[in-house]
Amino acid sequence: MSQTVDRALSILPLLAQGxxxxxxxxxxxxxxxSTALRLLRTLHEHGLVYRQQDQRYRLGARLFAxxxxxxxxxxxxxxxHPHLVALGEQCGHTVHLAVIEDSEVLYIDKVESRYPVRxxxxxxxxxxxxxxxxxxxxxxxxxEAERRALAERLDFPMYTPxxxxxxxxxxxxxxxxxxxxxATDLGGHEESINCIGAPVRGADGRVVAAMSxxxxxxxxxxxxxLALLPLLRRTAEAISRxxxxxxxxxxxATPALQKEIP
Amino acid sequence: MSQTVDRALSILPLLAQGxxxxxxxxxxxxxxxSTALRLLRTLHEHGLVYRQQDQRYRLGARLFAxxxxxxxxxxxxxxxHPHLVALGEQCGHTVHLAVIEDSEVLYIDKVESRYPVRxxxxxxxxxxxxxxxxxxxxxxxxxEAERRALAERLDFPMYTPxxxxxxxxxxxxxxxxxxxxxATDLGGHEESINCIGAPVRGADGRVVAAMSxxxxxxxxxxxxxLALLPLLRRTAEAISRxxxxxxxxxxxATPALQKEIP
DNA sequence: AATGGGCGTTGCACATGTTGCAACGAGATC
DNA sequence: GATCTCGTTGCAACATGTGCAACGCCCATT
Numbered sequence: 001m002s003q004t005v006d007r008a009l010s011i012l013p014l015l016a017q018g019x020x021x022x023x024x025x026x027x028x029x030x031x032x033x034s035t036a037l038r039l040l041r042t043l044h045e046h047g048l049v050y051r052q053q054d055q056r057y058r059l060g061a062r063l064f065a066x067x068x069x070x071x072x073x074x075x076x077x078x079x080x081h082p083h084l085v086a087l088g089e090q091c092g093h094t095v096h097l098a099v100i101e102d103s104e105v106l107y108i109d110k111v112e113s114r115y116p117v118r119x120x121x122x123x124x125x126x127x128x129x130x131x132x133x134x135x136x137x138x139x140x141x142x143x144e145a146e147r148r149a150l151a152e153r154l155d156f157p158m159y160t161p162x163x164x165x166x167x168x169x170x171x172x173x174x175x176x177x178x179x180x181x182x183a184t185d186l187g188g189h190e191e192s193i194n195c196i197g198a199p200v201r202g203a204d205g206r207v208v209a210a211m212s213x214x215x216x217x218x219x220x221x222x223x224x225x226l227a228l229l230p231l232l233r234r235t236a237e238a239i240s241r242x243x244x245x246x247x248x249x250x251x252x253a254t255p256a257l258q259k260e261i262p
Numbered sequence: 263m264s265q266t267v268d269r270a271l272s273i274l275p276l277l278a279q280g281x282x283x284x285x286x287x288x289x290x291x292x293x294x295x296s297t298a299l300r301l302l303r304t305l306h307e308h309g310l311v312y313r314q315q316d317q318r319y320r321l322g323a324r325l326f327a328x329x330x331x332x333x334x335x336x337x338x339x340x341x342x343h344p345h346l347v348a349l350g351e352q353c354g355h356t357v358h359l360a361v362i363e364d365s366e367v368l369y370i371d372k373v374e375s376r377y378p379v380r381x382x383x384x385x386x387x388x389x390x391x392x393x394x395x396x397x398x399x400x401x402x403x404x405x406e407a408e409r410r411a412l413a414e415r416l417d418f419p420m421y422t423p424x425x426x427x428x429x430x431x432x433x434x435x436x437x438x439x440x441x442x443x444x445a446t447d448l449g450g451h452e453e454s455i456n457c458i459g460a461p462v463r464g465a466d467g468r469v470v471a472a473m474s475x476x477x478x479x480x481x482x483x484x485x486x487x488l489a490l491l492p493l494l495r496r497t498a499e500a501i502s503r504x505x506x507x508x509x510x511x512x513x514x515a516t517p518a519l520q521k522e523i524p
Numbered sequence: 525a526a527t528g529g530g531c532g533t534t535g536c537a538c539a540t541g542t543t544g545c546a547a548c549g550a551g552a553t554c
Numbered sequence: 555g556a557t558c559t560c561g562t563t564g565c566a567a568c569a570t571g572t573g574c575a576a577c578g579c580c581c582a583t584t
Binding site for chain 2: 009019068
Binding site for chain 3: 034
């Protein structure tokens with residue numbers, strides 16, 4: 001909506017791919033060098049962009065601080081964390097917590113597996129939305145219109161032969177997940193990794209977050225992992241209860257999908 | 263430099279303090295509501311701001327993703343990490359890695375203590391710059407002019423009676439640190455926590471990062487901690503060697519202080 | 525039910541801030 | 555020392571952002 005700000009903010013993902021000099025920024029932004037310079041200066045003043053000594057720009061450290069404060073203001077995370085840790089200690093596998101925000105699903109917390117074989121994932125990294133158990137749970141809770149709109153918009157990359165192949169299959173899977181109240185990802189993202197997930201619900205019953213347990217099948221078989229489902233669901237329900245219970249803040253951080261503004 | 267962008271970016275730290283509605287944002291920004299709305303919309307489109315269902319705005323999740331990518335592009339961190347882990351396993355205490363960027367010192371990596379008593383710190387949180395060992399190391403490496411300018415500009419909060427009380431004492435401490443090549447913080451930030459630090463240097467000998475070992479004195483005395491100094495310094499030197507060795511990138515991420523643009 | 529206040533939202537006319545140009549200067553390369 | 559590249563500056567034209575006023579919506583009050 002605001003051209004100048006729009007351009008300035010477009011610089012950030014651009015720099016996320018790696019440092020760039022003024023010329024490159026200007027070119028990739030499609031503006032004159034002097035314009036790019038002024039935008040970069042402003043970003044720099046706010047610490048979002050840092051100028052290394054070879055004069056190239058990269059993302060600034062203030063970004064951490066902001067992200068850190070952002071994550072700390074998420075009530076769910078705070079409440080869920082001890083439960084995640086406890087679950088991790090009980091089963092020994094990797095535990096994730098994720099939320100949805102404007103059609104994007106993001107991990108906001110993680111407890112590492114105690115086995116040496118760990119899966120790759122990072123807090124803050126967007127989740128493979130068509131296959132991940134947590135993504136299915138979060139999207140399954142959207143209204144039907146939203147689900148369909150999203151499914152249409154999505155790509156369905158075949159990470160493995162077991163990945164969700166297309167919109168129809170995805171919607172069907174979502175219906176199942178919605179019905180049964182839990183989700184799986186059996187080798188849909190990485191061939192050898194299985195995953196089970198359960199929803200965390202707010203006081204109004206809507207899904208505010210989703211958690212999952214992941215493990216490579218060299219450690220446990222899919223069946224053994226599925227045996228953990230009751231434990232996982234109990235944990236998710238405990239978090240839901242605690243989250244719904246204390247209305248200590250007038251506005252809980254509820255990450256439901258926002259209706260698009262036309 | 264750019265008014266519009268400047269205003270838009272000012273919204274971020276504002277929201278970092280907690281969710282706010284349009285009116286509050288407009289007021290604290292000193293602009294008309296309609297202006298604030300447009301800025302927020304633009305931020306929203308880029309995912310930096312999220313609108314929760316009570317219509318209030320808070321920081322968006324894209325911020326994580328960006329911060330994550332920012333931290334991953336820091337070469338020092340990648341190289342140092344295994345060394346930090348190894349050191350953590352050897353001594354059992356909390357290990358930190360920090361860089362300086364435009365007069366701000368930030369932790370960029372951390373290995374938790376194996377003792378139940380852990381100290382509070384967070385990756386991304388700005389460091390108490392007048393007392394922390396890592397801060398002293400990083401600032402001590404600046405030019406004398408920069409050090410003095412910075413010292414003048416700084417506040418010297420008395421976290422404890424042992425905190426650095428004023429600019430003169432700080433500069434003197436910096437001189438000592440510069441001389442001896444290592445630094446301490448003995449109860450200067452929290453009464454019961456001691457800390458020793460050593461610098462990581464680039465090929466040109468400049469300090470690119472600083473690392474530290476921290477422990478509460480209920481676990482080890484200051485003297486016992488100081489006994490770890492040789493181990494710490496060897497580790498820091500090993501990182502320095504590895505970091506200087508491979509010039510795989512034309513532009514290493516060297517977080518030296520930038521000269522202000524007037 | 526009806527009324528009032530609060531808040532987000534829209535369209536618009538004005539003018540302010542932003543843009544691209546051209547020229548300058550510094551640093552590197554040959 | 556000449557030439558090229560790249561960051562930087564001042565400026566005039568104008569596109570863009572700005573504040574105003576009015577609208578509509580929701581919620582609380584009477």
